[in-house]
Amino acid sequence: xxxxTQTPSHQVTQMGQEVILRCVPISNxxxxxxxxxxxxxxxxxxxxxxxxxxxxxSEIFDDQFSVERPDGSNFTLKIRSTKLxxxxxxxxxxxxxxxxxKLFFGSGTQLSVL
Amino acid sequence: xxxxxxxxxxxSVQEAETVTLSCTYDTSESDYYLFWYKQPxxxxxxxxxxxxxxxxxxxxxxxxxxxxQKAAKSFSLKISxSQLxxxxxxxxxxxxxxxxxxxxGKGTKLTVNP
Numbered sequence: 001x002x003x004x005t006q007t008p009s010h011q012v013t014q015m016g017q018e019v020i021l022r023c024v025p026i027s028n029x030x031x032x033x034x035x036x037x038x039x040x041x042x043x044x045x046x047x048x049x050x051x052x053x054x055x056x057x058s059e060i061f062d063d064q065f066s067v068e069r070p071d072g073s074n075f076t077l078k079i080r081s082t083k084l085x086x087x088x089x090x091x092x093x094x095x096x097x098x099x100x101x102k103l104f105f106g107s108g109t110q111l112s113v114l
Numbered sequence: 115x116x117x118x119x120x121x122x123x124x125x126s127v128q129e130a131e132t133v134t135l136s137c138t139y140d141t142s143e144s145d146y147y148l149f150w151y152k153q154p155x156x157x158x159x160x161x162x163x164x165x166x167x168x169x170x171x172x173x174x175x176x177x178x179x180x181x182x183q184k185a186a187k188s189f190s191l192k193i194s195x196s197q198l199x200x201x202x203x204x205x206x207x208x209x210x211x212x213x214x215x216x217x218x219g220k221g222t223k224l225t226v227n228p
Contacts, residue, residue: 003158031214035216042218042220042221043159043205043216043218043221045215045216048214055214056213058215100147100164101147101207101209101216102161103159103161103216105151105158105159106158107156107157108157108158
C-alpha cells in the first residue's frame with residue numbers, strides 16, 4: 001500500500017540553524033500538509049499546499065517557515081532560524097481530495113532544537 | 115475558533131470486549147466533518163472513520179462505529195470485539211467545510227489487555 005515517507009526520523013539542530021524536513025507524499029495525491037505535535041500537546045495544523053502554492057496556513061506558520069515542492073515528488077518544510085520552541089514531532093500528510101479530510105500521514109520527524 | 119476535547123487521556127479494554135472513546139467539539143458552523151484517527155506505536159496516523167455533519171446516520175467501518183449527537187456536539191467512537199492491534203492513541207478531529215485544516219483533540223491512549 002502506498003505511504004507517505006518522511007526523512008530523517010530524528011533531527012537535532014542548534015538554535016538559530018536552518019533545518020529542512022523532507023517528505024515524499026503519495027504519488028497521485030494533490031494536497032500536501034504539515035502538522036506538528038509538541039510533546040504533551042495537541043497535533044496542530046501548520047500549512048496546506050496545493051497546485052504549487054500555499055492554500056491555507058495557521059498563525060504558527062510565520063515568516064520563519066516555508067514549504068516547497070522542488071521536484072514534483074518531494075515536499076519540504078524549512079525552518080529558517082530554529083528556536084527552542086520549534087522542538088516537536090513534525091508530520092507530513094497528503095490527500096487526494098481536500099474536502100474529504102482523509103489524510104495519509106507519514107511517521108514524523110522528531111526535531112530537537114538545542 | 116473550533117475546539118475538540120477528548121476527556122479520557124487513557125482507556126483500557128479487555129480483548130473481545132467493547133470500548134467507547136469520547137469526544138466533544140465546539141463550533142458554530144453547520145458544514146463540517148468529524149474524524150477518528152488512530153496512531154499506533156509506529157506513529158503513522160491512520161483514518162479510522164469519518165462522519166459528515168449533514169448525515170444523520172452514524173458512520174460504521176467494520177468493528178468501528180460512531181455515535182454522532184449533533185445537538186450535543188458529541189462524537190464518540192465505539193470499538194467492538196477489541197483486538198490487541200487496536201491498541202493505539204486515538205485522535206478525534208474536526209474539519210470545517212471549505213477549510214483544509216484538521217483540528218485535533220489531545221488524544222486517548224487505548225490499551226487492550228489479553
